[in-house]
Amino acid sequence: MAKGVGRMKSPKPIPSTINNIAVVIPAHNEDGCIELTVKHLHLELTANKVPHEIVVVDDGSTDNTWQILINLTKEIPTLKPVKNLGPHGFGRAVICGLQNFDADAVTIMMADNSDDANDVVRYWQKLNEGYDCVFGSRFMKGGGVIDYPIHKLIMNRMANLFVRIMFNISYNDTTNAFKAYRKTVIEGCAPFISPHFNLTVEIPLKAMVRGFSWTVIPITWKNRRTGISKLKIQEMGSRYLFICLYIWLEKTLTRDYRVKPDEPRVTAAQPPEVIERAKVETAESVTAESVKTEPTTKEVTTNSVKSEEQSKS
Structure with missing residues (x-):
């Protein structure tokens, strides 16, 4: 296929603003870094006058994560700790957070302070230009990674190349969880079926396939300094493949009913x-x-x- 032919593109954004944004953070045994992550995020959003709430979902932690969150609520009034009382897993914890936030938009962020809090501010600014989704890329001009383990980097690039070819998109960092969505996108893409890290692929691909507008900005990422990564690459291959095939079938079977990128849209997401x-x-x-x-x-x-x-x- 010739370059750009049939490529899936974003519809034009419709100018509209949002009043506030939530940040959903899933946490499992993160007592070594969750306090720093929450404090840094709150400070950055407050300094930039971004109305916000921080929803941290304790996903069955056996350390002091929950107690740290309870203590932080006295210092940070916008913090909302939530316990995932159902089955555990990264995807399930994020879904729990998506069911418990109360804002016009939401960002999904990691608990280990690997994501840059200033990028949340930039997500907020882009959403206020009218976009339904704002995706970050660590692999475009202006983005970057610090201390990314080489074996994970290779697997990441291979997985994202597979997604790009399968869906014919130019976006090159689909597997990264750190993205922002208007609430209408979350409602329009639910229910979610991914219990683990494959949720990071399910949400953005569903949003693109279902005709929501999106844009990409450069972001930075640094490897965690404390704790243990919860992502097990050897367990994720089949899960990523399943969810990609699931959404690819939706894309293929509904292509004649989607809004074209150059068509005007009127959606419930608008005021x-x-x-x-x-x-x-x-x-x-x-x-x-x-x-x-x-x-x-x-x-x-x-x-x-x-x-x-x-x-x-």
Whole structure:
């Protein structure tokens, strides 16, 4: 296939703003870093005047993670600790957080302070340009990684190349969890079926396939300084493959019903005044077309006189 032919692209964003943003952070035995992560995030968002809430989901921790979160609520009023009382797993913990946030948009962030809190501010700014989703890329100009284990880096690049080819997209960091979505995207893509790290692929691919607008910005990532990574690469191959095939089937079977990138859209994600304005503009265009196509009274009268004269002659 020629480069760019049939490539899946984002629809045009519809200008609309959001009032606040939530940050969902799944945590399992993260007592060595969760306090620093939450404090740094709160400080960055407050300094940039971003209205926010921080939803940390304790996913069955056996260390002091929960107690640390409870103590932090006295210092950080926007912190909302939640316990995942159901089955555990990264995906299940994130889904629990997505069911418990109360904001216009949400970012999914790691508990180990590997994601840059300033990038959340930049996500917020892009969402306020009207995009439904903002994706970060560590592998584009301006992005970067620090201390990324070489074997994980190789596997990451291979997995993302597979996704790019399968879905014919230019985005090159789909497997990274650190992304931002309007609440309408989360509602429009639910229910989610990935219990583990494959949720990081399910949400963005569903959003793209279902016609939500998206953009990509460069982000940075650094390896954790404390604790143990919960991602087990050897266990994830089949799970990533399953969810990719699942969404690829949806993309293939519904391609004729999706909004094209260059088509105007009116969605429930827009404020009422935007929807009403679009309706008015549509009505005005229809009226204008009617005026062009319908004959005027003068034209009708003239045509009638001509017909009578022809019949007399």
